[in-house]
Amino acid sequence: MKNNTHGTTWRISRAPVAGVLAALLLAGGNSASASGNGVFVSGNSTFSDCGLEGSDLALAMSGDLEGCLSVFVQGYSCQELGDFDLYRERGQEVFVGTFRGQQGRFRTTYTVEGAYAKGFCQSFDFSVQLAGGCSHKVRGRSGVFREAEGLLTFLDVVANVTGDPVTGAFTPGTGANNFLYYGHILLDGEN
Numbered sequence: 001m002k003n004n005t006h007g008t009t010w011r012i013s014r015a016p017v018a019g020v021l022a023a024l025l026l027a028g029g030n031s032a033s034a035s036g037n038g039v040f041v042s043g044n045s046t047f048s049d050c051g052l053e054g055s056d057l058a059l060a061m062s063g064d065l066e067g068c069l070s071v072f073v074q075g076y077s078c079q080e081l082g083d084f085d086l087y088r089e090r091g092q093e094v095f096v097g098t099f100r101g102q103q104g105r106f107r108t109t110y111t112v113e114g115a116y117a118k119g120f121c122q123s124f125d126f127s128v129q130l131a132g133g134c135s136h137k138v139r140g141r142s143g144v145f146r147e148a149e150g151l152l153t154f155l156d157v158v159a160n161v162t163g164d165p166v167t168g169a170f171t172p173g174t175g176a177n178n179f180l181y182y183g184h185i186l187l188d189g190e191n
Helices: 007-012 020-034
Strands: 039-048 057-063 065-080 084-099 102-117 129-143 149-158 176-186
Touching: 039 065, 057 176, 084 129, 129 176
Parallel strands: none
Antiparallel strands: 039 057, 039 176, 057 065, 065 084, 084 102, 102 129, 129 149, 149 176
16 A cells, blocks of 8 residues: 555654653543443554555554554644654544454544654654654444444554653654554443
């Protein structure tokens, strides 16, 4: 699958890391995912060519959700801040796969926030990622996910980021290569 949005570098190191910035960026989404009944899901995802026709990129998901998450980018912005650049993105996704052996499909609307080394907004070199994560609002479509609702949070795992806690100086990593996910999904018929 060709990456239509950001070139080949995007696929290798997309914004959607464990760290203080990621925790702060995602704190608002955590309380929403914990409300109500439902099933807790978690696992890992990695870049893949499994996406639906027309998708900008895709993630192969493993863990509680097994299948493919096709990503359709709708817009993004980049802001130069004091010591780093802040990338924001929004869009929609389609998951096709299984939960506990049962086939299903759901859609999401998502928002991404990622911190990158200074100069990223000019280069869009996604390999200079420092931290990031995203929130995904789930809306069920078919099968086990028919009429499901929920919230998934993804954390970008960025290799080789280093920083000095005294001076605050840091060097970027080699881009995100895994995207850990967790959240709650209220399946059809649950209260």
